[in-house]
Amino acid sequence: MGPGPISAYPSVLQSMSNALVGQYDPFMTNAMVETQQLYRGVWGTANDATLLVDGTSRAGIEAAMISLVRPGDRVLVPVFGRFGHLLAEIAERALAEVHTIEVPWGQVVPVSAVEEAIVRVKPHLVALVQGDTSTTMLQPLEEVGALCAKHGALFYSDATASLGGNAFEADAWGLDAATAGLQKCLGGPSGSAPITLSERAVDVIRSRKRVEAGIREAGDASADDFVRSNYFDLGQILDYWGPRRLNHHTEATSMLYAARECARLLLAEGREAVIARHRTAGDAMLAGVQGLGLTVFGDVAHKMTNVVAVEIPEGVPGDAARSAMLEDFGIEIGTSFGPLHGKVWRIGTMGYNARKDAVLTTLSALESVLHRFGASTPRGGGVEAAADVFRAAATASSSPVSP
Numbered sequence: 077m078g079p080g081p082i083s084a085y086p087s088v089l090q091s092m093s094n095a096l097v098g099q100y101d102p103f104m105t106n107a108m109v110e111t112q113q114l115y116r117g118v119w120g121t122a123n124d125a126t127l128l129v130d131g132t133s134r135a136g137i138e139a140a141m142i143s144l145v146r147p148g149d150r151v152l153v154p155v156f157g158r159f160g161h162l163l164a165e166i167a168e169r170a171l172a173e174v175h176t177i178e179v180p181w182g183q184v185v186p187v188s189a190v191e192e193a194i195v196r197v198k199p200h201l202v203a204l205v206q207g208d209t210s211t212t213m214l215q216p217l218e219e220v221g222a223l224c225a226k227h228g229a230l231f232y233s234d235a236t237a238s239l240g241g242n243a244f245e246a247d248a249w250g251l252d253a254a255t256a257g258l259q260k261c262l263g264g265p266s267g268s269a270p271i272t273l274s275e276r277a278v279d280v281i282r283s284r285k286r287v288e289a290g291i292r293e294a295g296d297a298s299a300d301d302f303v304r305s306n307y308f309d310l311g312q313i314l315d316y317w318g319p320r321r322l323n324h325h326t327e328a329t330s331m332l333y334a335a336r337e338c339a340r341l342l343l344a345e346g347r348e349a350v351i352a353r354h355r356t357a358g359d360a361m362l363a364g365v366q367g368l369g370l371t372v373f374g375d376v377a378h379k380m381t382n383v384v385a386v387e388i389p390e391g392v393p394g395d396a397a398r399s400a401m402l403e404d405f406g407i408e409i410g411t412s413f414g415p416l417h418g419k420v421w422r423i424g425t426m427g428y429n430a431r432k433d434a435v436l437t438t439l440s441a442l443e444s445v446l447h448r449f450g451a452s453t454p455r456g457g458g459v460e461a462a463a464d465v466f467r468a469a470a471t472a473s474s475s476p477v478s479p
Contacts, residue, residue, distance in 0.1 A: 078410035133257025136269025147171035157208030182374035207238030221250020263427025367461030
C-alpha cells in the first residue's frame with residue numbers, strides 16, 4: 077500500500093505465464109496490434125504511434141526525451157517534486173539546454189508561471205510530470221497543451237504515477253508525447269512503458285531516423301543528427317512496431333502480455349469507472365488518516381486520487397513504524413525523498429489495491445502501530461471515517477439519475 081510498485085491484478089500475473097513466442101510469430105504481432113489499440117483507449121488518443129517501450133517507466137521517459145530532443149534544444153521543466161528533477165536530469169543527459177521553474181514541494185506549478193516561462197525561454201519541448209508521488213501532487217495539464225501549441229513547443233508529460241487513476245486526455249489536452257509504467261494505477265509489474273506520440277512528435281523523430289546497418293535497405297533514411305541511443309531510438313522502435321516489423325530487439329513477451337491485460341482490465345471496467353474507484357478509495361484513505369488525527373501533507377485540493385502523504389507524528393520513529401506495518405501485518409507503506417525523507421509516510425490506493433478491504437485493513441493496522449509507538453489516536457477513528465466515505469459512494473452510485 078505504498079506509492080508503487082503495488083500489488084498487481086491476479087489476471088495480470090496469470091497472463092505472464094502464457095507461452096513465450098517469437099516477435100514475428102503471427103500471434104505475437106497480433107498481440108502487439110491489439111495492445112496498441114487498447115492503449116489508445118487508455119490514453120484517450122487516436123495516435124497511431126501508441127506502443128510500448130520495453131523497460132521500466134524510466135525507459136519510456138528516456139526514449140521520449142532522447143528521441144525528441146536534439147543537442148542544444150531548449151527544454152523547459154516545471155518542477156514540483158523529485159520526478160521533475162528527473163526529467164531535467166534526463167534532458168540534460170540528452171545535451172539539451174535545460175531551463176527549470178520550481179515551486180515548494182506540496183504545491184503545483186500555476187499555469188500562469190508555465191506560460192511566463194514558455195514566453196521567456198522559447199523551448200523546443202515542455203516536459204511536465206502529471207502526478208509526482210514524491211509529493212503526491214497532481215499537476216493540472218488541461219491548459220498547457222494549448223500554450224505549447226501557441227508558442228510552437230512540443231508538450232510531453234510523464235504520467236507514470238497517475239495514468240489510470242486520474243483523468244488523462246492525450247488528444248483533448250494537446251499532448252505530443254506521454255509515457256507511463258504499469259506498476260501504479262494500471263495494476264501491473266514494473267517493466268513495460270506505454271507511450272503515445274502525436275503526428276508532430278513522430279515528424280521530429282522521423283527527421284532523425286537512421287536504420288541500422290545489416291537491415292538497412294536502399295532508400296532508408298540515415299540522418300546526420302540521428303538519435304544517440306540505439307535502444308531508446310523511437311524511430312527504430314516505431315519501425316519495429318509498424319508494418320515493416322524491422323528487427324530492433326527481442327520483445328519482452330511476458331511484459332507485453334502483462335501490459336495488454338492491464339489495459340484490457342481498465343477498459344473492461346470502464347475508464348471513468350476506474351478513475352471513480354480510485355477517487356473513492358483515495359478519499360476514503362484521506363478521511364481515514366485524518367480520522368486518526370494525522371496531518372496531511374501538501375495542497376489537498378491538488379492531491380492525486382491514488383496516494384496520500386501524512387506527516388509522521390512527533391515522537392513516532394517513522395522507519396520502525398513502517399517496519400512494524402510490514403513485519404506484523406504484511407502491509408508496506410512508503411517514506412519519501414529529499415526534503416520529505418523521514419518526515420512523511422506515503423500511502424497508496426492504486427490499481428488492484430484501490431478497494432475497500434485494502435483501505436480499511438491498512439487503516440486498522442496503522443492505528444495499531446501508532447498506538448504501539450505512543451501516538452494518541454482515536455480508537456477506530458480511521459476505519460469509521462473511511463467506511464463512511466465508502467458508504468456514501470455506494471449510496472450515490474445506487475441512487476436513480478435525475479432526468
